[in-house]
Amino acid sequence: MEILELSQKSAFAPTTIPLPSSKSESNRVLIIDALTEGKNEISNLAEARDTQTMIRLLGKNPPVYDVLDAGTTMRFLTAYAAITNQNKVMTGTARMCQRPIGILVDALREIGAEIHYMNVEGYPPLAIHGLAEQTSDKVKIRGDVSSQYISAMLMIAPILPKGLEIELEGKVGSRTYIEMTLELMAKFGITYSWEENIIKVAHQSYQATEFMVESDWSGASYWFSLLACADSGELFLKGLKEDSLQGDSKIVEIMSHLGIKSTFNKEGVLLEKIPVTGLKEFDFTHCPDLAQTVAVTCAILGQDAKFTGLESLRIKETDRIYALQQELAKFNAEFNEVEPEVFQVIPSVTMPHEVRIHTYDDHRMGMAFMPLLTKTKVLMEDPEVVNKSYPSFWKHCQLAGISCTNHES
Numbered sequence: 001m002e003i004l005e006l007s008q009k010s011a012f013a014p015t016t017i018p019l020p021s022s023k024s025e026s027n028r029v030l031i032i033d034a035l036t037e038g039k040n041e042i043s044n045l046a047e048a049r050d051t052q053t054m055i056r057l058l059g060k061n062p063p064v065y066d067v068l069d070a071g072t073t074m075r076f077l078t079a080y081a082a083i084t085n086q087n088k089v090m091t092g093t094a095r096m097c098q099r100p101i102g103i104l105v106d107a108l109r110e111i112g113a114e115i116h117y118m119n120v121e122g123y124p125p126l127a128i129h130g131l132a133e134q135t136s137d138k139v140k141i142r143g144d145v146s147s148q149y150i151s152a153m154l155m156i157a158p159i160l161p162k163g164l165e166i167e168l169e170g171k172v173g174s175r176t177y178i179e180m181t182l183e184l185m186a187k188f189g190i191t192y193s194w195e196e197n198i199i200k201v202a203h204q205s206y207q208a209t210e211f212m213v214e215s216d217w218s219g220a221s222y223w224f225s226l227l228a229c230a231d232s233g234e235l236f237l238k239g240l241k242e243d244s245l246q247g248d249s250k251i252v253e254i255m256s257h258l259g260i261k262s263t264f265n266k267e268g269v270l271l272e273k274i275p276v277t278g279l280k281e282f283d284f285t286h287c288p289d290l291a292q293t294v295a296v297t298c299a300i301l302g303q304d305a306k307f308t309g310l311e312s313l314r315i316k317e318t319d320r321i322y323a324l325q326q327e328l329a330k331f332n333a334e335f336n337e338v339e340p341e342v343f344q345v346i347p348s349v350t351m352p353h354e355v356r357i358h359t360y361d362d363h364r365m366g367m368a369f370m371p372l373l374t375k376t377k378v379l380m381e382d383p384e385v386v387n388k389s390y391p392s393f394w395k396h397c398q399l400a401g402i403s404c405t406n407h408e409s
């Protein structure tokens with residue numbers, strides 16, 4: 001197995017981190033582009049494997065869409081293949097075939113798509129046989145499993161001859177991602193209404209436009225964490241906007257309690273250290289991808305904190321709750337479920353002189369535990385796991401003066 005050794009470092013000279021582009025924005029814009037009449041001018045698409053996979057599959061249009069481990073690519077392309085009336089097999093990694101998709105398949109079947117499960121009911125792989133005729137213009141979708149099903153349906157809604165009305169049922173998680181989808185659709189000329197739990201999109205055409213993808217706020221979060229855990233330093237994160245389409249820009253507010261001041265200018269955001277004021281409770285319902293970053297930060301900083309809104313973490317790239325519990329324990333921190341769906345970080349009191357982190361095929365495990373190098377030597381297993389969203393992550397660590405050495409073991 002490949003291991004990356006990260007040597008201990010806790011002071012960071014001012015450095016600019018170029019940051020990759022957002023894979024969430026990129027993957028939406030690529031679907032919208034494929035559905036647009038006319039030619040869009042899209043720039044700054046993400047280097048993320050999830051986005052490169054989407055580009056490749058849309059470009060080559062093979063009979064089997066193998067999305068690897070990309071959730072958005074799986075969900076968005078499933079709806080796209082149906083609306084464009086294609087015969088397609090949708091598949092991915094073993095883990096992807098354990099991530100549920102039944103809610104999206106039911107919604108697509110409701111509007112007339114023919115889709116069959118090839119193995120286990122409710123999970124990929126799927127055989128799609130297109131959508132010859134729209135049989136309904138209304139669907140109900142529960143909102144507490146994954147917002148990606150809702151985003152997938154929304155992006156195809158304008159193309160449906162009768163448009164679409166979506167009734168969101170129950171608690172809605174990752175709401176900021178649904179908002180991102182609708183705001184992006186609006187930038188490409190689509191009008192919609194969202195009142196209470198009903199979103200309505202009439203039949204209409206996407207208008208060709210120019211769009212530049214913003215830098216990735218989820219990827220930015222690891223740099224906030226690094227500086228929060230460091231003794232001193234300053235980092236400039238390029239290409240981020242204060243008024244972002246991405247809900248993970250919430251990291252600015254979260255980190256303002258964990259010792260980071262953010263100052264925006266037109267190029268990006270400057271991070272500086274300020275005293276930790278501490279916050280006892282964090283809710284990740286609408287920013288689940290930040291949970292690992294903040295859990296590790298609290299554990300390292302000695303902040304005992306409660307976390308809620310983690311329900312979706314068990315069905316992501318890995319069971320992120322289990323993975324956090326296992327890896328935090330390696331430096332004597334804990335992540336305990338103290339009440340149903342309420343987790344408490346018990347920070348580390350003693351730090352081993354080196355910690356080997358297992359990454360569970362989850363890019364965010366690798367990136368979230370990187371800031372541990374402010375306290376001890378870190379041995380990161382399977383460092384290429386970061387390629388899913390941030391292939392240049394370790395290169396950017398080197399820019400920040402972190403020494404990274406590859407080993408086999």
Ligand SMILES: O=C(O)C1=C[C@@H](OP(=O)(O)O)[C@@H](O)[C@H](O)C1
Nearest residue numbers: 024072146147148174177289312
């Ligand atoms: O729509 C998106 O781009 C995403 C939505 C979120 O998933 P869920 O809606 O499944 O929480 C998030 O975790 C994922 O990384 C990206």
Ligand SMILES: C=C(OP(=O)(O)O)C(=O)O
Nearest residue numbers: 069070071072289316317
């Ligand atoms: C959950 C994630 O991605 P996806 O669901 O698109 O695989 C993620 O990037 O953290």
